[in-house]
Amino acid sequence: MxxxxxxxxxxxxxxxxxxxxxxxxxxxxxxxxxxxxxxxxxxxxxxxxxxxxxxxxxxxxxxxxxxxxxxxxxxxxxxxxxxxxxxxxxxxxxxxxxxxxxxxxxxxGPPVAAIAAMGSKSAAKKIMQEAGVPLVPGYHGDDQSDDLLAAESEKIGYPVLLKAAYGGGGKGMRVVESASEFSEALASARREAKASFGNDKMLVEKFITQPRHVEIQVFCDQHGNALYLAERDCSVQRRHQKVIEEAPAPGLTPGLRKAMGEAAVRAAQAIDYVGAGTVEFLFDERQDFYFMEMNTRLQVEHPVTEMITGIDLVDWQIRVAAGDVLPLEQDDIELDGHAFEARIYAENASENFMPSTGNVTFLRHPENSPYSRWDSGIIEGDDVTAFYDPMIAKLIVWDEDRDSALRRLRHALRDTRIAGVTTNTDYLYRIADHQAFREGGVSTRFIEQYGDALLQQDAELDEQDALLVLAAHIIRERQATHSQDPWSMTNGWRVNADAKHHVELIAQYAEAPVRMDLTQNGNELHWADANRSITLLPHGAVVIGNKRFTPEVAMVGTALTLFSDYGRFDARIYDAVSELIHEEEAGSLTAPMNGTIVAVNVNAGDTVTEGQALVIMEAMKMEYTIRAPFDGSVENVFFAAGDLVTDGAELISLTAAE
CATH class of the missing domain: 3.40.50.20 (Rossmann fold)
Structure with missing residues (x-):
């Protein structure tokens, strides 16, 4: 002992x-x-x-x-x-x-032998079978000949799932619908498994067409005690990676929870497990469950378990590693309420979840309370680099029941406002607001099934509305900061006439020159090119038609991000007045926003003329041309075609001609 x-x-x-x-x-x-x-x-x-x-x-x-x-x-x-x-x-x-x-x-963490036992999916399934843990029908043997794997697939019945025996994260995994697809899929999965894990051993399982991913949190000490801490539903996934998790899983009866929990404990005890672990199951439409794998560590989604049990799992990890007995027994575990976790990724969901890098110029999130929790390793001003996983935070909410917790999640996502990098917060909101998700019990194919709808921007956030709100913000900033000397004002002031503003905003889908006329009473703006007007209310609120906005705007340089109850909207500004006052630093050409370099038309040492196209970049689904501001020569070129760049990154340095 x-x-x-x-x-x-x-x-x-x-x-x-x-x-x-x-x-x-x-x-x-x-x-x-x-x-x-x-x-x-x-x-x-x-x-x-x-x-x-x-x-x-x-x-x-x-x-x-x-x-x-x-x-x-x-x-x-x-x-x-x-x-x-x-x-x-x-x-x-x-x-x-x-x-x-x-x-x-x-x-x-667990003993070395326990990690080794679960490190191979095929070996793990043999152990689970002996422990009486339900398995998906499949083949997990050592004979890896193409003919045998094909024959086993026929025996199991298509569709089947090919999986790398030593893999994870969706690598080396292929769904095979028919025998005619098998050879090509097997070769592809093997190549990927070999490249990712150094081992191309495969296993074959029956592919469950509408599975849920339900996992059990287990805990074991060094004295032979083991218990389970309810379950989590992690079915909402993209690229086999979880996006939103919840606990407890919707629709599970107490009897089914007990059966799954006891099976998970048998799995842990079969390998003499110690510490926090997660036994993952596939859960089908008939409410049958099958062992998938065991993660021999703490899971990213562990906070939802903490929220419904009141247990600090990291505290337990440390105590168990030191040799303490588990603080509670199985009958002491009580579940209270419902919790969700949304993973905040620095990525662009509309661009196939491409990671986004850059400086977090603006960050607001719900405060920690009994109802919400923010787990993150970044604060405003930190950089998100390309070296590590794009998950930058986890937003966790709790309430007394699932419907209340889900409403709280939607509100919390709208209140999570990040600029400087693109994030998936609006995408997460659309998941949480989708009818199928609200009804509960979605499968791991949820994102695949509803992908197009989840990528659609909120219809309520009309682009013209957003541009008007941003224009109003810019003009208000001028009003708040202008000089008392009328000859130095930059707020469009005129003698006995409405103020005139010429603001060019470039948004995701179109360029929009906005000529704003500010009435002499100072609270109404008109868009000269459209039958639209906006009324400025006290405390930052604005009204467009029958919509009232209380916006929050993050503005860094020429980049603007609008946050409102209707979602996030990105744009940039070219303002003739501002350009006269805030000239770019001579000789330095920078990226106007995060994007991708499409072409670089010059090399170091080249002579250039004013207006010559130097760099073409793509951002917000549009191309932008960076031109020479004067005659001169290229001193340095810092990026090449295909490179990702962040807002403000220096692209080219020039020396002016004498």
């Missing part, structure tokens, strides 16, 4: 929101923390919040967060007794766990 080992300092072998989360819990337990960081994370929040921080290498994870030797050295040099792996990176790496043990450090 294990004895309790005091832990006074923990090194966190991870980054981002999970590192910040572990730091917060450790502090509440009176335990010191050590962060590790790469070049890209020198000023990251987990580095700032930890008691100590150790640099471990370059920005690519292969040079830092995947370097077990450097992490172990950091732990030893700082006197940490234990290492928390978080999730991702080395969290399920048996060699890392073994090396920590050899170095005399406590791994806050």
């Amino acid at each position: 294990s004895t309790v080992t005091p832990i006074s300092k923990i090194l966190i072998a991870n980054r981002g929101e999970i590192a910040c989360r572990v730091i917060r819990t450790a502090r509440e337990m009176g335990i010191k923390t050590v962060a590790v960081y790469s070049d890209a994370d020198r000023n990251a929040q987990h580095v700032i919040q930890a008691d100590e921080a150790v640099y471990i290498g370059g920005s690519p994870s292969s040079e830092s967060y995947l370097r077990a030797d450097r992490i172990i050295a950091a732990a030893q040099s700082t006197g940490a007794q234990a290492v928390h792996p978080g999730y991702g990176f080395l969290s399920e790496n048996e060699d890392f766990a073994s090396a920590l043990t050899d170095a005399g450090l406590i791994f806050i």
